[in-house]
Each structure stands twice: as C-alpha cells, then as structure tokens.
Amino acid sequence: MRSLSQLSNAERRFILHWGEMGTKWGINRTVAQVHALLYLSPEPLNAEQIQAVLEVARSNVSTSLKELLGWGIVRLVHLPGDRRDHFESLKDVWEMFRIVLDERKRREFDPTMAVLRECIAEAEKDAATGGYSEDRLREMHNFLATTAGWYATFRGWPTSVLKRFFGMGDKARKLLGLTSE
DSSP, X not given: OOOGGGSOHHHHHHXXXXXXXXXXXXXXXXXXXXXXXXXXXXSOEEHHHHHHHHTOOHHHHHHHHHHHHHXXXXXXXXXXXXXXXXXXXXXXXXXXXXXXXXXXXXXXXXXXXHHHHHHHHHHHHOTTSOHHHHHHHHHHHHHHHHHHHHHHHHHTSOHHHHHHHHHOTHHHHHHTTOOOO
C-alpha cells in the first residue's frame, strides 16, 4: 500500500479535505481520514496499511476504526489466509447518509428533544419562567417534532425514491407553487 504522499493528487486531496470537514462536523480528523481512505480503497485494508498510508500513530488508527465500526459505516472483514483484521467502508453513499443521520439523531437530536420536554414541563410549573420563554421552548419543540416526523418518513424511502426526490430541484418548487425570485 502506498503512503499518503504516493497517492494521486485527487486521492490525497479528498482524504485531507474529508479530515478537515470531519473537524467541522465534530468528528476527529483522523477518524474522517481513515473513513475517506477506506471509502476510496477498492479492497479492505488492515490497520498497519492504514497507518502507513496516513502516516499516523497506530493508536489513532485503532481508536478511529473503533469509532467508525460503532457508527456502522465501516465493517470488519476477514480475508482467507490472513489472520489480521481488515476493514472496508460502505460504498453506497445513500446508505452511509442514512446511517450517519440515524446516529446523529440518536446522539444529538433525541437528547435535545428530551431536554425540551423537561424544560417545558418545568416552565409550566414555575411562574418564574416567563410566558415568552415557554413559548420559545414550545416552538422549538414543535419544530423539532415536525422535523423528526419528516425524517421518519424520509428514512423509510428506498434509495431510488430518494435519488428522484433530491434530483427534482426546481421541479419540486414548481410543484409546490413556488416561483423563483
């Protein structure tokens, strides 16, 4: 396996950029780079190969792989005649999108909904909480509940429907009676 400096410019740029984007999404840079490398790799890679290509510490690779396995976007693969663990990324970007959304919903969205419900219940009992704050909490809760309902519907759509839906672009605006401004 080649080192990062031996990858093509496009491969290197994508891996480095994915790492940068990962930090903006709240993901460790190395985790994102490991994912990008596995996504681009036509065959499963073992931890030593990943370490050599990305030129990072073995502990970073191990930690990154554990996190990616936990998210479900990387899977463990055993190759005949090789006792080492190998790893591959899901290649279907639509399925990865679904899995990442599911995980983000579970880690971020669901706890926020729970806190909002608790805050609304507290606000109803506590006269010190102003009506304006209580209204804001309810509005946020209603917005997130509507979003969760939309997500539940969207999550069940087959990939072919998702592709058509997202490919509609301005056709959807016209269908809804919206005009370009």
